[in-house]
Amino acid sequence: MFIDATGDGDLGALAGCDWEFGEQPGRQCPCQPMTMNALITVPDIEAIKDFILLYKGDDSSWSSYRNQARQRFLVELQRAGVKPSYGVPTLFHIRGSLLDLMANHEYGIRPFDAAEVSDATIRARAEIHNIVRALRSLGGIWKGIDLVATAEQIGIRDGRRIKGRYQVTKEDLMRGARHKDAIARVTFGVDVHATTKKENEKQAISRKGVHTKPYDIPLRALIAKDVDGLMTAGRCISGDFLAHASYRVTGNAVAMGEAAGTVSAIAARDHRLPHEVDWAAAKKVLKRM
Ligand SMILES: Cc1cc2nc3c(=O)[nH]c(=O)nc-3n(C[C@H](O)[C@H](O)[C@H](O)COP(=O)(O)OP(=O)(O)OC[C@H]3O[C@@H](n4cnc5c(N)ncnc54)[C@H](O)[C@@H]3O)c2cc1C
Known part of the structure; x- marks a missing residue:
């Protein structure tokens, strides 16, 4: 079992997973700016x-x-x-x-x-x-x-989003999606910092018109679609640009790390792949912690 918690999805990309980056298709900027x-x-x-x-x-x-x-x-x-x-x-x-x-x-x-x-x-x-x-x-x-x-290195907001068995989308945020395999409920709204200097002159931070309701992140968004035995946690999980702009913050990253760690440990112990782990049993382990 491997867990990609590199923020930028380095491990997933090196392992051969499909991934997205930035606001548009093509893995290029426009993307959220970095900040020191x-x-x-x-x-x-x-x-x-x-x-x-x-x-x-x-x-x-x-x-x-x-x-x-x-x-x-x-x-x-x-x-x-x-x-x-x-x-x-x-x-x-x-x-x-x-x-x-x-x-x-x-x-x-x-x-x-x-x-x-x-x-x-x-x-x-x-x-x-x-x-x-x-x-x-x-x-x-x-x-x-x-x-x-x-800091010794600049802070990175936007990075690779490793494709998982589920992709969290803007629509999930707007409808307040619920999932049986929820590992966290996100309450933070969309937070997109201006992607260009020109945009910054007009509006430095924007919700991009998305009104969010508290929504679930399912475990499937943390399980790589293309490589077995690989999970993700933190800002590199599977989601679109606007969903990432909401779930990328620290509190959610912590819950994702806890869930990925628990499921990976159970998978390793039981010689299973993460998507074969019984989520109800994993939840009981999490509750005891
Ligand atoms: C300027 C700025 C302000 C922010 N403000 C807030 C805020 O107010 N509230 C909030 O909740 N969130 C805030 N965020 C967002 C939040 O900090 C991040 O989104 C969150 O830290 C993501 O956590 P992560 O663990 O996924 O990634 P990261 O925090 O990027 O952690 C990834 C870690 O993996 C390490 N790593 C990478 N590759 C390797 C490797 N090969 N071997 C070993 N280690 C490796 C990196 O060094 C890094 O420590 C802010 C972000 C920025 C940039």
Whole structure:
């Protein structure tokens, strides 16, 4: 048994599975942009709280969701002379004086092209340094802002979607699909970041007009169609572009990993293939965990 949890579906592709990528047929971009986030600190968090989307107040609650924070932050960046590649640059408060800065978009990058990913990583990191330097140059409340860390590799939203025995579709999201072999119920809506610079100018994030109802991901979407003994978990499972834009987030990836691990273990123990595993029995194992 093998489980592809590479995010980009590297194992499935190498094993010979059919796969899809991006918004249209052809395995090319347009695709969701990549983003490098950064950890930053400021000496006085209170002084900049109006620019923070999610501000953790003294009571440590996350109640302070500041609707206009992103617009205010964008204006502040423009005042500093920078135009970030992500149309709605965002600050998230982590704790104390530590913040997460999300201000970067890299468009048209295919995650299975190492050179493109390296270029995007270098470009993104340079942009973050530039933004932090520009804010610092404003002085005042931004005096003393510091870059703590950037990831060693840029964050990837869109990757290969390995074809499974079931493909989760936009229609499933709209009708709130139910399945007997459900391994997770998704409540997160469609979240498509602008696929081009031009689109970003108009709308940086969009639901693409899809109104979702909570829907199930069936186990079959985690079982490769073309290669026996292979399961997938996380953002590389079987789905279309818009379904992926919804189920790709962390909470769902965790449930998928748990289900794929359990079914794979039972398959290995019983000398069966994953699609031959009795899902009702597997569910009992999951419940005990
Ligand atoms: C900028 C950004 C912001 C996001 N914000 C949110 C958010 O606020 N909330 C949320 O829920 N989700 C968010 N997401 C989405 C979420 O982070 C991912 O979709 C989720 O992490 C997908 O999990 P995954 O395990 O499928 O893939 P990944 O997180 O990509 O994990 C795949 C892992 O496999 C490893 N790997 C790949 N190949 C190999 C190999 N050959 N050998 C060993 N290891 C390998 C990789 O290094 C990586 O660690 C965001 C994503 C991005 C890019």
